[in-house]
Amino acid sequence: MPELPEVETIVRDLREKIVGYKIDKAEVVEGSVIKNSDEEWFKSALTGEKIADIKRRGKYLLFLLHSGKILVVHLRMTGQLVYSEPSSPVQKHLCLNLLLSAAEKRLELRYYDIRKFGFIYLLLPEERLPGLEKLGPEPFAADFSSAYLTQKLAKRKQKIKALLLDQTVIAGIGNIYADEILFRAGVRPDRLSSSLSSEEIERLVYWTPLVLGEAIKHRGTTISDYRDGLGKKGEFQNFLRVYGRAGEECPVCRTILLKDKIAGRTSTFCPQCQK
């Protein structure tokens, strides 16, 4: 499932391939993924636009268009955005296909989504999207600091894992990286956030960008559906310490890793290394 490292990988892949290209045609196959606008308006408003840049905010992809409009894509669980040669056959579950061109070169940007949980918005230049506006700091930014996290965690009555997954606290973390970050920081996922010591909070602030950065370096985690901007799998699944490894030995102390439902999500942790 695409979290920050997976979305960042896709953004980097696509930025290299399609910035500067013009949208000749938008083919909507599954209209339900287009959220804020009529399908016909969506198609005509995109036609003729040029892609000026591609950015990421949390788990959102932002396609900045020359007119100032922004095409916002969230992949949720099973969304895929794949750069394709026009001659390559489309796969199952195609929802949207953007036909692009620059000079003589033609290519296609295809949005696939098995479960159709993902969504797409086309925002006008001054238009805002609530989910995007409410996002907390980026894990790599200076405003994600011990001081910030301390004041955020203190006044909440939830387990630390729930807060790491809360996009208004910190943007971009999902279930896989929440488990990995908590393991590296040595904090049990079921600890109440207000019970963390300043040292434990500092360890979270330290390990969060480190774990996410390592995952970006390995082009993301493919458990089942995730693919990068070129349709290829990531490699970070080979480096996961705890996620999906319940019943196996802890890579550090060899204690058997435990599985529990925390904050509504399956969570794996080491009862020895994580306090």
Next chain:
DNA sequence: AAAACCGCCTGTCGGC
């Protein structure tokens, strides 16, 4: 205000 819960979807897997 914050926390808890539900609905959205399809593919896969384990149990009988």
Next chain:
DNA sequence: TGCCGACAGGCGGTTT
């Protein structure tokens, strides 16, 4: 072998 329920998990919306 085949069917069926459980599960995967992010976010918006609703309820508590």
